[in-house]
Amino acid sequence: MQIPTFDDVIAAHERIRPHIHRTPVLTSSYLDGLTGAKLFFKCENFQKAGAFKVRGASNAVFGLSDAKAAKGVATHSSGNHALSLSYAAGRRGIPCHVVMPETAPQAKKDAVRGYGGIITECKPSTSSREAVFAEVQAATGAEFVHPYNDPRVIAGQATCSRELLEQVDGLDAVIAPIGGGGMVSGCCLTLSTLAPGVAIYGAEPEQADDAARSLKAGHIIADDAPVTVADGLKVPLKELTWHFVSRHVADILTASEQEIVDAMRLTWARMKIVMEPSCAVPLAVILKNPNIFAGKRVGVIITGGNVDLDRLPWQR
Amino acid sequence: MQIPTFDDVIAAHERIRPHIHRTPVLTSSYLDGLTGAKLFFKCENFQKAGAFKVRGASNAVFGLSDAKAAKGVATHSSGNHALSLSYAAGRRGIPCHVVMPETAPQAKKDAVRGYGGIITECKPSTSSREAVFAEVQAATGAEFVHPYNDPRVIAGQATCSRELLEQVDGLDAVIAPIGGGGMVSGCCLTLSTLAPGVAIYGAEPEQADDAARSLKAGHIIADDAPVTVADGLKVPLKELTWHFVSRHVADILTASEQEIVDAMRLTWARMKIVMEPSCAVPLAVILKNPNIFAGKRVGVIITGGNVDLDRLPWQR
Numbered sequence: 317m318q319i320p321t322f323d324d325v326i327a328a329h330e331r332i333r334p335h336i337h338r339t340p341v342l343t344s345s346y347l348d349g350l351t352g353a354k355l356f357f358k359c360e361n362f363q364k365a366g367a368f369k370v371r372g373a374s375n376a377v378f379g380l381s382d383a384k385a386a387k388g389v390a391t392h393s394s395g396n397h398a399l400s401l402s403y404a405a406g407r408r409g410i411p412c413h414v415v416m417p418e419t420a421p422q423a424k425k426d427a428v429r430g431y432g433g434i435i436t437e438c439k440p441s442t443s444s445r446e447a448v449f450a451e452v453q454a455a456t457g458a459e460f461v462h463p464y465n466d467p468r469v470i471a472g473q474a475t476c477s478r479e480l481l482e483q484v485d486g487l488d489a490v491i492a493p494i495g496g497g498g499m500v501s502g503c504c505l506t507l508s509t510l511a512p513g514v515a516i517y518g519a520e521p522e523q524a525d526d527a528a529r530s531l532k533a534g535h536i537i538a539d540d541a542p543v544t545v546a547d548g549l550k551v552p553l554k555e556l557t558w559h560f561v562s563r564h565v566a567d568i569l570t571a572s573e574q575e576i577v578d579a580m581r582l583t584w585a586r587m588k589i590v591m592e593p594s595c596a597v598p599l600a601v602i603l604k605n606p607n608i609f610a611g612k613r614v615g616v617i618i619t620g621g622n623v624d625l626d627r628l629p630w631q632r
Numbered sequence: 633m634q635i636p637t638f639d640d641v642i643a644a645h646e647r648i649r650p651h652i653h654r655t656p657v658l659t660s661s662y663l664d665g666l667t668g669a670k671l672f673f674k675c676e677n678f679q680k681a682g683a684f685k686v687r688g689a690s691n692a693v694f695g696l697s698d699a700k701a702a703k704g705v706a707t708h709s710s711g712n713h714a715l716s717l718s719y720a721a722g723r724r725g726i727p728c729h730v731v732m733p734e735t736a737p738q739a740k741k742d743a744v745r746g747y748g749g750i751i752t753e754c755k756p757s758t759s760s761r762e763a764v765f766a767e768v769q770a771a772t773g774a775e776f777v778h779p780y781n782d783p784r785v786i787a788g789q790a791t792c793s794r795e796l797l798e799q800v801d802g803l804d805a806v807i808a809p810i811g812g813g814g815m816v817s818g819c820c821l822t823l824s825t826l827a828p829g830v831a832i833y834g835a836e837p838e839q840a841d842d843a844a845r846s847l848k849a850g851h852i853i854a855d856d857a858p859v860t861v862a863d864g865l866k867v868p869l870k871e872l873t874w875h876f877v878s879r880h881v882a883d884i885l886t887a888s889e890q891e892i893v894d895a896m897r898l899t900w901a902r903m904k905i906v907m908e909p910s911c912a913v914p915l916a917v918i919l920k921n922p923n924i925f926a927g928k929r930v931g932v933i934i935t936g937g938n939v940d941l942d943r944l945p946w947q948r
Contacts, residue, residue, distance in 0.1 A: 590906060625897060625900055625944070631947075
């Protein structure tokens with residue numbers, strides 16, 4: 317297992333800078349009043365391709381040798397990683413192969429194709445996905461880029477908290493949603509190097525709390541197909557993200573589905589930003605845990621803004 | 633009729649600076665590609681109280697003498713001006729009286745009260761509104777602040793385009809939605825002084841195109857109760873805004889209801905910002921008029937973000 321270092325983060329940042337936004341940090345005096353904290357929202361929903369994942373994907377794509385790159389990249393995400401990898405590959409002018417279940421929503425397929433991704437459909441099972449993905453890789457020789465369990469991806473995500481530290485002074489804590497742990501691992505990598513006094517928290521849906529239970533148990537626990545409105549957070553930790561999470565995360569806090577939806581609607585209404593349900597989990601847990609966050613300066617990573625505008629969770 | 637000057641704008645900016653946000657300017661390579669223009673979105677949806685109106689309202693409130701201020705301020709808007717005036721009055725610690733029809737949506741009444749406004753209800757007719765407003769003013773001695781036909785308000789709104797000029801170099805044009813004409817008049821006041829080469833456009837719903845017809849006719853035309861999804865744009869020009877609009881606006885362009893809703897959804901989906909239907913009219917007319925805007929650097933004022941999240945226009 318290759319562990320990325322902070323030198324890799326610096327190199328990643330140089331490499332991806334032409335292809336990403338330096339996203340703004342927004343504040344809300346209303347939400348500060350409500351939480352008793354001073355919150356700094358790092359708005360990766362405004363990022364290229366609509367999510368922080370473009371940082372890691374771009375680092376992987378632009379770090380390839382020309383010979384490797386010519387064969388393209390491949391992944392089997394149907395979410396923001398697929399969009400981001402398609403975007404980055406398009407910027408480099410190489411193919412991006414995405415294996416997606418045939419049952420994936422048409423909107424997700426259209427979005428991947430909109431960024432130039434080439435979709436190969438599989439049956440909605442792990443065995444079919446793995447078989448089809450192996451075929452695609454064998455046929456193309458494309459480089460596999462995992463959504464989070466990849467040192468290039470984690471070094472890329474780590475550039476987000478590096479920017480946050482440049483944008484905001486005197487942070488006491490940083491909190492991010494945790495699914496597979498790519499963003500949180502990036503925060504661990506950067507903050508443990510540049511600002512080891514900043515406490516790092518993960519925020520997770522109660523109904524997909526495998527990372528919280530992993531941290532308590534001291535080893536990775538993976539759930540099979542958890543159900544939550546925060547659909548970016550259903551995947552489990554893997555060995556590389558566990559390496560960072562187990563060493564550097566102060567705690568992983570959870571929120572109920574209703575608390576997540578309420579925090580999401582509150583953010584849209586007061587901050588006027590479009591963001592995904594996953595991004596609302598940090599605010600939900602900050603509201604629940606004033607004992608931890610009140611009086612603190614807290615960086616909150618808003619991870620992405622790709623949401624179905626026809627079907628908002630408070631309207632269901 | 634007292635015409636505000638650019639000195640008034642400078643004084644307004646100093647006066648209101650502690651009470652407003654210097655809002656960010658966002659760009660979208662996707663929307664640039666779609667329009668052929670380079671668009672700079674001045675995001676007043678992130679403004680205090682959720683709209684640019686807080687600039688003019690704050691200028692009026694903080695410009696009052698202590699003796700005048702002690703009696704409070706009053707208005708009869710049920711929209712963003714009422715929120716903004718309530719916010720500004722609250723910051724100064726003086727009362728804000730708002731006359732609203734008893735039929736106004738509960739959410740609007742709650743929002744005004746949330747900012748500390750004191751509501752007096754009237755019947756939903758102009759005669760009742762005027763009678764009740766006269767009673768409130770007689771009883772309190774509060775200072776009337778019109779939503780737009782007021783030199784203090786226009787000088788306040790003019791600070792928005794002053795910031796935009798500081799934030800973006802080399803603009804060819806600025807476009808803003810036009811209802812009563814307060815924001816557009818502010819743009820005229822600032823740009824005719826600081827950047828007279830920048831063309832100023834108004835954007836208006838086809839179904840409430842009184843300002844466009846006024847500009848063609850050479851005198852104010854007012855419609856009675858036009859119907860449009862862009863509910864901030866139903867009010868007519870008045871003599872003070874006509875003064876600016878008739879002298880400095882290059883053209884007023886219109887868009888259909890469907891074009892407005894499509895542009896609104898497009899902005900939410902691609903720029904990840906929550907904004908009102910009114911704010912979508914400029915993008916709708918830019919998309920329709922590539923002959924005017926393609927190849928140009930265009931400032932677009934996103935006027936506000938106070939929208940009913942339970943009832944989005946593309947879902948109706």
